Amino acid sequence: MPVIKDVLLQLLFSLMPFVAYNIYYRKLTVNYSRNFIIIICSLCLLLSMTFASSVQSGIIYDVRYVIMFFGMLFGGFATGAILLVEFLIYRLYIGGSGMADAILILILTFPLSVLLSFLYHQSKHKFWIIFITGISFSFIPLIVLYITKTDYVMDNFLFNILAIPVTNSLGIWLLVTLFNKSVSDKELYLRYIQNEKAEAVNHVAASLAHEVRNPLTTVLGFLQLIKSGTLPQEKIDRFLDISMDEIHRTEQILSEYLSISKPHLPFQQRIELTAQIKSVVELMTSYANMSNVTLSADYPSSPLYISGSPAELKQLLINFIKNAIEACKDVDNGMVNITVYEETDQVTVEIKDNGVGMTPEQLSRLGSIYYSTKMSGTGLGLTFSYQAIQAMNGSVSVRSSPRSGAVFLITLPHADLNP
Known part of the structure; x- marks a missing residue:
């Protein structure tokens, strides 16, 4: 049971970027930024390493590889490098018998993360890239530990062959898949908002032009007749009255359009x-x-x-x-x-x-x-x-x-x- 609790806790840490994104960006009209990825991944990395799984003192397991790969995937190489430095400093601070092995594993997994993140953006078969990534991050640590600490791996065989692969494989698949889905939905929403704005502007422009053109055309026609100088004064006065009425109607139309755009203030x-x-x-x-x-x-x-x-x-x-x-x-x-x-x-x-x-x-x-x-x-x-x-x-x-x-x-x- 403690193993299951540790696995679930690490999976929770791995899903924090997805949860934070849906909370923070839910009502914003922008998508995620690199700063968001850096901040949330740094926090997740610290939490996962602080509350890491362990069956032997000094050897800890967490979702560091999942978080660093995710950060590089959505934040770029610079984000991955920041997370790498953060991990090295904090792992040196934690210490323990597994510190050297952790650094060796990171030397192998970090370049692989760079390569796989590049392939992910280039490939049409993204599922297989995620699958290969999860398998790689699951078995590279096991292989390194089996070579350097064979007795430890054999004494805790069930934990090593179940907890570590499940945490890394399932964590990376869930995080990348769910986050991608949220980002895609957000992009669709933003495009919809832009289209709505463009449609509203076109509608207003067309409607306003139509409403204003009619009285202006009337005024222009009467002014041209008056300019000809062939009309009696009675008709000129009549045409001027009509023109003024049409100008007042135009003013009323514009006032109605402006009243729609004015926000209704809460003060009453x-x-x-x-x-x-x-x-x-x-x-x-x-x-x-x-x-x-x-x-x-x-x-x-x-x-x-x-x-x-x-x-x-x-x-x-x-x-x-x-x-x-x-x-x-x-x-x-x-x-x-x-x-x-x-x-x-x-x-x-x-x-x-x-x-x-x-x-x-x-x-x-x-x-x-x-x-x-x-x-x-x-x-x-x-x-x-x-x-x-x-x-x-x-x-x-x-x-x-x-x-x-x-x-x-x-x-x-x-x-x-x-x-």
């Missing part, structure tokens, strides 16, 4: 919700009148407090109410009603319209970036709104069907109950 302040809604309703009433839509609101008599950003809250309310008004433009007696409900631990804002409604497919995509139910929309207004509500620990739900209007329920936690 106490906001009186009723006052904010009253302000937004007053602001949007003229827009509703222009669209022949009746806008109304019902509030509780007592103040309602939530936590969040006043500017973001105002913007998201404008986005939802504006969308509701636009959904009612083409229906008779269009109506949008805002109702605020206070519950024990939360506040619910209901925005209800009798507009064109939405299909189940449209409902499932609401809030997705660049998706809009309007022909001229970017979809960024609702995307920003959903993100802002999530930043305030709130939620959004919606009920709708074609030609039956829509009901948006915005639920936000009560400020008094927030920690």
Whole structure:
């Protein structure tokens, strides 16, 4: 049983680089570095030699060959040389009757490690290189000890022919295989991240160019007509008004794109919700009148407090109410009603319209970036709104069907109950 415990302990030391890599690099957007390999291999070498296996005083067994080969394989020759110096200094410090044999074995195994690591990188049959490495590191120490200490090998025959080969062969196979798998997975993940970033940039660039080009084309056309000098003043004034409206629309599009890229800061302040809604309703009433839509609101008599950003809250309310008004433009007696409900631990804002409604497919995509139910929309207004509500620990739900209007329920936690 002590032998099994020693073998398992040494295998644990041999797998430390794999474990440390998965812990340290799990969330990083870079792969391993040579410094990481040097540090973790140096630590593993010290631990394995400090808690080495031994059946006779002065003769110790550990995973030094596994660690040095691994360090050279993934950190280069310089890493192997550093580990070699570390081993020599620490082995001289430990001393014992097996010190000379250990140095002799290292003289044989270190050049072999250099050769096998080179062959590993060049060969397509990497499994066989690992197999040969494990066998070599298992039997070279046995052969050297059999020549120099025959009685010791024969007296501890079972330990020498089982524990040492298992530790070295299994250790090197597990470490290299598992570490290679983790590195390959990480490289795939990094490539995926890069592709996602490139795709997002292309998507944003194409969408922004498309959205901005239309109003700019309109403005350019009107300016060319005005420049001709053949138009009456009435038309010039009209074209200038349209051009200014298009420039304002361009500014709004750019603001929506910028709002998506802004991080939602964790800092929030106490906001009186009723006052904010009253302000937004007053602001949007003229827009509703222009669209022949009746806008109304019902509030509780007592103040309602939530936590969040006043500017973001105002913007998201404008986005939802504006969308509701636009959904009612083409229906008779269009109506949008805002109702605020206070519950024990939360506040619910209901925005209800009798507009064109939405299909189940449209409902499932609401809030997705660049998706809009309007022909001229970017979809960024609702995307920003959903993100802002999530930043305030709130939620959004919606009920709708074609030609039956829509009901948006915005639920936000009560400020008094927030920690």
